[in-house]
Amino acid sequence: MDYPQSQGARAIGARLRRLSDAIDADAARAYSVLGVRFEQRWFGVMNQLLEREAATVGQLAEALGITHVSVSQTRQSLEKAGLVTAEADPSDARKRRLRLTAEGRDMAARLRPLWRAFDAAAEEVDADAGGIVARLSELEKALKQASMFERIMVHLDKAGDR
Amino acid sequence: MDYPQSQGARAIGARLRRLSDAIDADAARAYSVLGVRFEQRWFGVMNQLLEREAATVGQLAEALGITHVSVSQTRQSLEKAGLVTAEADPSDARKRRLRLTAEGRDMAARLRPLWRAFDAAAEEVDADAGGIVARLSELEKALKQASMFERIMVHLDKAGDR
DNA sequence: CGCTATTATGTAGGTGCCTACATATTGTCA
DNA sequence: TGACAATATGTAGGCACCTACATAATAGCG
Structure with a gap:
């Protein structure tokens, strides 16, 4: 198990970026194989x-x-x-x-x-x-409902109460 | 329904990036509220x-x-x-x-x-x-098993057969 | 009609990662 | 021992987006 996975939910932003980058890189490679200069x-x-x-x-x-x-x-x-x-x-x-x-x-x-x-x-x-695309839609919806910032602030205030 | 969602699986890379960017931006904002200069x-x-x-x-x-x-x-x-x-x-x-x-x-x-x-x-x-983190792990595993590039190439060859 | 608010798009600089290439150090083998 | 392969890290430039700020055009109102 590597670091992102060992960190559970906390590394979610980083994982999303790396997956995105990996997919982009593979796409770029596919264009390149066809001899086409194309920006994703x-x-x-x-x-x-x-x-x-x-x-x-x-x-x-x-x-x-x-x-x-x-x-x-x-x-x-x-x-x-x-x-x-x-x-x-x-x-x-x-x-x-x-x-x-x-x-x-x-x-x-x-x-x-x-x-x-x-x-x-x-x-x-x-x-x-396992249907990542539907989960992404749900994540988008969840963040629209309450952003990470808002959620962080709520938890930060709770911590401050102690 | 906006464009990324309307495109189904095809926009997955772009969606991953945007979610990642959104989460990063929110994190940056949280540091900023604390008056801390911090790079994600x-x-x-x-x-x-x-x-x-x-x-x-x-x-x-x-x-x-x-x-x-x-x-x-x-x-x-x-x-x-x-x-x-x-x-x-x-x-x-x-x-x-x-x-x-x-x-x-x-x-x-x-x-x-x-x-x-x-x-x-x-x-x-x-x-x-709905458990996006576990799905991300599965996505990582799936891409390790066969990269997007490899999968694209397989489908491209199939199309070429026609 | 003139003024102000709103709208449309552009410039500048930044983010966190990547690949390609480069240099220096260490390990291995004959 | 010397030559070459492998290893560790650095430089340069690039990617696809973002925010802040700026300029110009249009809309609305008195």
Whole structure:
């Protein structure tokens, strides 16, 4: 038994990160094997742009559940790679409308089999891990109901009572 | 239902990361409320040094399940903060022996109640999320048995057969 | 219409980990 | 004993996100 496991619940944050990093690294490796330069964070944005053709930074952020800053930064590297274009929205100069370029669409088509394989691998792993995905949903819900910070503070106050 | 949940298993890596980041941020906030400057990554190293008094970079890396590079970098910021000292091992000049300083011990003592509160909060969340910690262990085991990369490749080959 | 509040997105710097590569030390073997 | 393999740790750069702060545009109100 290694350290994270020996620590029970306390190492949960660290374990989540390491699992995430491991999965990301494996995905990167898969792209690399196909000879494709691809940033993992592009997937969410590209997938959304495939589904809806155009979207603003804010819309993507909301849809993906990340900050607008992350979307903005991702957008910049996507543009640099020629996969996405960004233009001001006609009805509101603050908004930037993002679209896949033809090259972006080609890339997505090319990666479709790989993304399918990702899906299959992920479902397999979910089954092997006793339904981790449903548990993640529950964890997200639990933290939305009461954040770790709030919980920590409650226990800290209790300790202070002694 | 937001995007990560709507994507089922495929967004597992991203979800793990976001949960991890959220928990880290909450922990950071708790330290901040106590007026303590503390890096989350210090916890694992400091806890080990409390338990065993001295340890090498390699030992800590193995115990914590992270790379020696991460330990080395953490050690450097801990030293800079005056919480840890590092000296060459008497029996092997390559090895660096790390120890908590008196200041490091004081810091740990001071944080004990907070770490206790972390533990309690984490166990609470584990219970609320239907035993996520055990599922994480199963996920770790599943990925050790067959990595995401290997699984992706298997499915990719299958797709190629069509 | 002018002012203020709100909204949209960008810049800067940071987090905790990783891989690739590098250097120095120790161990082993002929 | 010397050469080479193995071991220990460090440097550099990267990843995908975050918060704080900033600027510009729009909405709303008197």
